Amino acid sequence: MYQVGNLVKELTEKHGRARDSLMPVLQGIVAKHSYLTDEAMVEVAKELDISAAEVYGTASFYTFLDTKERGKYVIRVCKTITCAMKGKSEILEVLEDMLKIKVGETTSDKLFTLMETNCIGWCHKAPAMLINEMPFTELTPERVVEIIKSYMKK
Numbered sequence: 001m002y003q004v005g006n007l008v009k010e011l012t013e014k015h016g017r018a019r020d021s022l023m024p025v026l027q028g029i030v031a032k033h034s035y036l037t038d039e040a041m042v043e044v045a046k047e048l049d050i051s052a053a054e055v056y057g058t059a060s061f062y063t064f065l066d067t068k069e070r071g072k073y074v075i076r077v078c079k080t081i082t083c084a085m086k087g088k089s090e091i092l093e094v095l096e097d098m099l100k101i102k103v104g105e106t107t108s109d110k111l112f113t114l115m116e117t118n119c120i121g122w123c124h125k126a127p128a129m130l131i132n133e134m135p136f137t138e139l140t141p142e143r144v145v146e147i148i149k150s151y152m153k154k
């Protein structure tokens with residue numbers, strides 16, 4: 001059986017137990033298990049000798065460190081100012097309609113999770129979103145429909 005404590009120990013041995021090891025350790029857990037459980041965060045807090053609240057705060061601030069189980073494809077729509085001004089709300093509406101979920105939710109077949117994110121560095125081609133690691137830019141409602149359809153077929 002998977003022992004989260006062992007993985008956390010392994011990672012803290014590798015990255016050290018200083019406060020600035022927190023991010024690499026959390027990333028290491030996500031890399032292996034795709035999201036952070038409460039149990040994993042408590043283990044990290046113990047190993048690094050910091051509060052569980054601090055671990056949780058860091059994990060939830062960086063939305064890439066998921067604290068819930070996610071779908072196979074995690075869609076992150078940029079909500080920062082340039083994308084917001086260039087029609088991010090419309091993009092989000094199309095996604096919600098198509099997937100029949102709201103931001104923060106996962107489709108019942110566990111294929112898609114819909115999230116918002118802060119700027120992902122594609123402001124010059126706003127509005128932008130990520131599906132897992134893949135950026136999609138200069139989005140229009142029509143393009144979004146095409147993109148999601150192609151993921152549904154994968």
Ligand code: FES
Pocket residue numbers: 078079080081082083084118119120121122123124126127128
């Ligand atoms: S504001 Fe959306 S990518 Fe920068």
